[in-house]
Amino acid sequence: MEFRSYRASLSRSQGREGWSVLFRHPVRQDEATGKPGKRVRRGLATRDRGEAESLVQEVNQLLADTTYWDPAARATAEQRFDPRVVDIFFDKMVPEETNFAAVRDEIIPFPSTADVRKVLLLGTTGAGKTTLVRQLIGTDPVTEKFPSTSTAKTTIADTEIVFDHGDYRAVVTFFSRDEVRDNVEECLSAAVLAAHRGAGPTEVLRKLFVHVNQRFRLNYILGNGPTIATEGAEDDPDEEGAEILPEELGFIDLGPSDVLLASIPDRLRAISQRLAEIVRADLNASQDDERVLAELLEEELDTLLREDEDFHEIADDIMDEIERRFDAIQVGAVRRTRQGWPLSWSWENGDRREFIRAVLRFSSNYSPLFGRLLTPLVSGIRVAGPFSAEWGPRPMPTLVLLDGEGLGHSPNSVAAIPTSVSRRFAEVDAVLLVDNATQPMQAASVAALRALAASGNASKLLICFTHFDGVRGDNLPTAEAKEQHILASAENVLASIGEDLGPVAAKALRRRLENARFFVGGIDHRLDISTRKGTSTVAQLTGLLAAIDLVVERPAPVPVRPVYDRLNLALAVKAAAESFREAWLPRLGLEMQAGVTKEHWTRVKALSRRLAQGWQDEYDTLRPVADLHLMLQNRVYVLIQNPVEWSGPEPSESEKEQVFDLFAEKLHGRLLELATLRIKEERVSAWQDAYNRRGTGSTFERAQIIAQDVYDKAAPVPDVTPSPDRNRFLHEVVGVVEAVALEVGVELR
Numbered sequence: 001m002e003f004r005s006y007r008a009s010l011s012r013s014q015g016r017e018g019w020s021v022l023f024r025h026p027v028r029q030d031e032a033t034g035k036p037g038k039r040v041r042r043g044l045a046t047r048d049r050g051e052a053e054s055l056v057q058e059v060n061q062l063l064a065d066t067t068y069w070d071p072a073a074r075a076t077a078e079q080r081f082d083p084r085v086v087d088i089f090f091d092k093m094v095p096e097e098t099n100f101a102a103v104r105d106e107i108i109p110f111p112s113t114a115d116v117r118k119v120l121l122l123g124t125t126g127a128g129k130t131t132l133v134r135q136l137i138g139t140d141p142v143t144e145k146f147p148s149t150s151t152a153k154t155t156i157a158d159t160e161i162v163f164d165h166g167d168y169r170a171v172v173t174f175f176s177r178d179e180v181r182d183n184v185e186e187c188l189s190a191a192v193l194a195a196h197r198g199a200g201p202t203e204v205l206r207k208l209f210v211h212v213n214q215r216f217r218l219n220y221i222l223g224n225g226p227t228i229a230t231e232g233a234e235d236d237p238d239e240e241g242a243e244i245l246p247e248e249l250g251f252i253d254l255g256p257s258d259v260l261l262a263s264i265p266d267r268l269r270a271i272s273q274r275l276a277e278i279v280r281a282d283l284n285a286s287q288d289d290e291r292v293l294a295e296l297l298e299e300e301l302d303t304l305l306r307e308d309e310d311f312h313e314i315a316d317d318i319m320d321e322i323e324r325r326f327d328a329i330q331v332g333a334v335r336r337t338r339q340g341w342p343l344s345w346s347w348e349n350g351d352r353r354e355f356i357r358a359v360l361r362f363s364s365n366y367s368p369l370f371g372r373l374l375t376p377l378v379s380g381i382r383v384a385g386p387f388s389a390e391w392g393p394r395p396m397p398t399l400v401l402l403d404g405e406g407l408g409h410s411p412n413s414v415a416a417i418p419t420s421v422s423r424r425f426a427e428v429d430a431v432l433l434v435d436n437a438t439q440p441m442q443a444a445s446v447a448a449l450r451a452l453a454a455s456g457n458a459s460k461l462l463i464c465f466t467h468f469d470g471v472r473g474d475n476l477p478t479a480e481a482k483e484q485h486i487l488a489s490a491e492n493v494l495a496s497i498g499e500d501l502g503p504v505a506a507k508a509l510r511r512r513l514e515n516a517r518f519f520v521g522g523i524d525h526r527l528d529i530s531t532r533k534g535t536s537t538v539a540q541l542t543g544l545l546a547a548i549d550l551v552v553e554r555p556a557p558v559p560v561r562p563v564y565d566r567l568n569l570a571l572a573v574k575a576a577a578e579s580f581r582e583a584w585l586p587r588l589g590l591e592m593q594a595g596v597t598k599e600h601w602t603r604v605k606a607l608s609r610r611l612a613q614g615w616q617d618e619y620d621t622l623r624p625v626a627d628l629h630l631m632l633q634n635r636v637y638v639l640i641q642n643p644v645e646w647s648g649p650e651p652s653e654s655e656k657e658q659v660f661d662l663f664a665e666k667l668h669g670r671l672l673e674l675a676t677l678r679i680k681e682e683r684v685s686a687w688q689d690a691y692n693r694r695g696t697g698s699t700f701e702r703a704q705i706i707a708q709d710v711y712d713k714a715a716p717v718p719d720v721t722p723s724p725d726r727n728r729f730l731h732e733v734v735g736v737v738e739a740v741a742l743e744v745g746v747e748l749r
Helices: 049-064 071-078 083-090 100-107 129-137 177-196 201-209 218-222 255-283 294-305 309-326 352-363 443-454 479-501 503-515 532-550 566-584 601-613 624-640 653-679 681-691 698-714 724-744
Strands: 009-011 020-029 036-043 117-123 158-163 168-174 333-336 342-349 378-385 399-403 430-436 461-466 517-519 561-564 645-647
Touching: 009 049, 020 049, 036 309, 049 083, 071 083, 100 158, 100 168, 100 342, 100 378, 117 129, 117 443, 117 532, 129 158, 129 399, 129 430, 129 461, 129 532, 168 352, 177 201, 177 255, 177 294, 177 309, 177 601, 201 218, 201 255, 218 255, 218 309, 255 294, 255 309, 342 352, 352 378, 430 443, 430 532, 443 479, 443 503, 443 624, 461 503, 461 532, 479 503, 479 517, 479 624, 503 517, 503 653, 517 532, 561 566, 561 624, 561 653, 566 624, 566 698, 566 724, 601 681, 601 698, 624 653, 624 698, 653 681, 653 698, 653 724, 681 698, 698 724
Parallel strands: 117 399, 117 430, 158 378, 430 461, 461 517
Antiparallel strands: 009 020, 020 036, 158 399, 168 342, 168 378, 333 342, 561 645
16 A cells, blocks of 8 residues: 555634644545545544644654554554544544434333334325324424424434323434534535536525435524525424524524624635636636536536535534534533544433423424524434323323334335335334325325335334315315225225235235224314314324224234245346346436436435445435335235145135235345345445546446446346356345245245
8 A cells, every 4th residue: 555644733613612633544535535544623622732732743643653554453552542532543444333223222212011002104295294293292383393394304313202101301312423524515515516606605505504305404503694584494384473482492602603604605616716727627628518518527526625625624614513502502411422422412301391492402493493403413313201192092002103204205106215214114013104185195105005015014004194174176075075085096006006016915005094094184283172173183093093002913823834936036036136227227327218317426426425434325215225125025025925835724815915914024124134235235345436436437437336336246137147146146035035934934945
């Protein structure tokens, strides 16, 4: 390896009293170049300049001695250097993932009693999942505003609510520093490109404030700054008169943030102009080929930004402002990593009002609180306490409600749902699909139904149609007519699912639609039981609670044994691999297919970065792990419904369905593990290679690497011509099916 000299320096941001160390790490990979030399800036936890300079000298000793450039040398370093220096230098030298759910479990474990019912809520953005949660837990939509709602994407973190006795308790976990920094830099990059295209200061800041996938919103944390008015804020316009005041979250001086935000447009514009000239000179661009070179120029500009010190200084300033928000937390305990980044916050209080107000800092989207919120930094929030609905039974059933990000508005009904969602199917007792009655059974809801059926979890399904009061039409004079109108849309969907996944899937879903569907309206306000609409909705919600309690009742195992042919399994794997390839090659721009649009290079690059860093297995709607799992699960589920024979007496139809569902349910988790292993864990170096491609032609090169070095090796199409990759893939899928077959008493010949 070529030797490079590394030196650390002392750093201090304007307005901050603490000192930081700044250096290029000799081992950690720099995202901009794909080579060692990642820029690291960490606080030294001291305000004393002399002590800070001494710590920087120790960092320089580590940088100068290559024997410490190995993770195994940490124990030796701990005997010689300050623990702060050791933690900073050895941080992330070995990639690691934080199990945020386990962190929350340490503080508030889920109840383990037999009467607990875990309910996973699914639904499209804006369908009313979180509004329904408010009704179930009894929080006021005006004075409490928990959980937060809006017509746009609101819930982005896992929200877990436990019905329990005693005081109210909460634990919040936060994304890692690197993930937050990555989002900040992507927002900054988008803002620089906006400046490059001639956008004004206001538009540049808007690009900075909201990440392109709308999951990270900097203005929640920093405020809107001095130049952007608060009109058009994200809170629900109907929720007026709330008693939440900014000072109740503790004092934060927004002056430094406003000064920073006011300076950013000019600073970014200067960077864009300077780097654009460098790119134009390198590409030798002329006026005639300006349009042809536009995309190349933008990608080169993005690459150069990651290497530009002025760009990183702005990111440093923003990160400092983000960390300053944690200083204003006055209640609860903040647990930090060894590098000083917040890992979790927890608190317990018997006063419901005080409790809700403290939690709002981590969950709210209320515009008067912008500049004081930490909501975009939260990976998950779990609360527990004596929650109850005003209209509900006494006592309320013991529930655990699991709410998460909406499924989005994918135009493709066969799109895969996120792996974070499908992993929870096995953990919960019921899956509550919340759908908008005014536009029922759109693509994302259909995708959820398909996933539940193919995974053998259709018996867990409950469907709640919200906005029932908004269903209107001259041909719909009665509530019954409205219900039948909605159910007709659902029946069309079930027929389509039956054609793709088989009659057993359609039958199981139809049974749940008949016996576990509910229609509610007006749930965004307190329910008035003195009105017919309020009485009807309360009756439906009461029925929903009863259905949740009954859904866990499973029939006893039946002594029947289906027999399957291995050859048919091989054909199912082949069909799954072909479907996966057909879904992804057009999206990468390597093939043409009607109805499939090539993904923009920035989205593919963002996907490759997340898989290269090991943070996530998806980016927005780009979900290769989930897609492979979906293809395998669907094709194997069709096979499950068609055994070549039955060993023993011929079972009844209900017995067959029970056996099929058990087999599919057990396979679901194992196939997801296999897809994760093959697409993500075994292909990290290929994803890194794809992300690190730079310069002219890098978009095509990145697509080829993903197609050939990731997908073709992870999910090769079995063929008459054998190859090591094809054989291994086929044998691994067959091995998973064999193991599960043995576990559930199914024969595979």
